[in-house]
Amino acid sequence: xxxxxxxxxxxxxxxxxxxxxxxxxxxxxxxxxxxxxxxxxxxxxxxxxxxxxxxxxxxxxxxxxxxxxxxxxxxxxxxxxxxxxxxxxxxxxxxxxxxxxxxxxxxxxxxxxxxxxxxxxxxxxxxxxxxxxxxxxxxxxxxxxxxxxxxxxxxxxxxxxxxxxxxxxxxxxxxxxxxxxxxxxxxxxxxxxxxxxxxxxxxxxxxxxxxxxxxxxxxxxxxxxxxxxxxxxxxxxxxxx
Numbered sequence: 001x002x003x004x005x006x007x008x009x010x011x012x013x014x015x016x017x018x019x020x021x022x023x024x025x026x027x028x029x030x031x032x033x034x035x036x037x038x039x040x041x042x043x044x045x046x047x048x049x050x051x052x053x054x055x056x057x058x059x060x061x062x063x064x065x066x067x068x069x070x071x072x073x074x075x076x077x078x079x080x081x082x083x084x085x086x087x088x089x090x091x092x093x094x095x096x097x098x099x100x101x102x103x104x105x106x107x108x109x110x111x112x113x114x115x116x117x118x119x120x121x122x123x124x125x126x127x128x129x130x131x132x133x134x135x136x137x138x139x140x141x142x143x144x145x146x147x148x149x150x151x152x153x154x155x156x157x158x159x160x161x162x163x164x165x166x167x168x169x170x171x172x173x174x175x176x177x178x179x180x181x182x183x184x185x186x187x188x189x190x191x192x193x194x195x196x197x198x199x200x201x202x203x204x205x206x207x208x209x210x211x212x213x214x215x216x217x218x219x220x221x222x223x224x225x226x227x228x229x230x231x232x233x234x235x236x237x238x239x240x241x
Contacts, residue, residue: 002118003184004155007220013162016117019043027092032172033205034164036109040089044113044120047088050096052077061108063089064196065119068135089113103208110160111138115152117159123184158160164207174221186213187226 004012020034020043021027040046052073053059062070064084072082072090081088090095094115115136119126138153168192174180177197186209188195202212209227 002122003151006158009158010162012117012121013159013166016043016163031169032176033169034166035206036106036113036164036166039163040109040113043114045087046113046116047085048109048183049082049088049090050093051082051090052094053090053092057092057094059137059139060090060092060095060104060110062135063112063115064135065116069134087116089116101201102206103211105210106164106206107160107211108138110163111156112136114156114159114163118155132180137187161211161215161218165205167210167221169205170212170216170219170221171206173201177204180222183222185214185226186222187224187230189230 016039017034020029020039021186023038023042025042034091037048052075053062055073055077064070064086068079068084068085070090072078073079075093084090089109091105091108093111095108097100120179136156138151138156143151171181174183177200179194179197179201183194183198184197185191188196197211199209202209205212207215213222213225213227217225
């Protein structure tokens with residue numbers, strides 16, 4: 001595996017986005033968001049398939065760098081074999097059919113696309129070595145593990161975030177939704193107007209609130225996010241009357 005820094009990954013994302021902006025259907029339009037379907041199919045020349053990947057939806061997506069057969073499930077939960085060709089990403093079907101999961105769906109596509117980008121750029125380092133490495137799975141429980149336990153997945157997550165949320169597009173969205181140059185705190189209880197605008201921005205950019213908050217913190221556009229613990233201010237200040 002090629003070990004890359006955040007700076008390396010940001011540079012890769014910038015190069016990919018530049019190619020995205022050159023597409024005939026994109027280049028003459030004002031750009032406000034990145035469409036992962038267009039990115040994967042038109043820039044990366046990948047195919048996108050949908051299937052149920054596990055019985056409990058713990059597997060969100062998968063891809064492979066070579067030809068391999070994988071067991072998946074159809075709409076009626078009947079098993080079938082999906083033949084991957086080395087340039088296909090497979091997304092959990094429920095992410096596509098449930099509009100509330102759009103952000104997760106888009107991020108999963110970008111995540112699996114990121115694996116393919118690394119393979120394209122570093123074919124030797126990302127070559128198939130063992131059978132167990134033939135498939136890359138994106139699972140729900142690997143999102144926010146700390147300390148980082150899988151650098152391959154961390155790098156794919158980091159590149160996915162940079163691809164979907166280039167700094168200039170996040171800043172453009174912040175301006176459009178009246179969020180100023182920087183947000184001090186995202187908290188649905190104590191900063192309801194900011195939270196509402198932030199939520200609208202995440203929907204507009206096609207990502208989850210969590211993904212947007214993580215990216216904005218890295219970019220220096222957000223000081224604190226309290227999406228998982230909205231009562232954190234009570235913990236800090238001992239109660240608000």
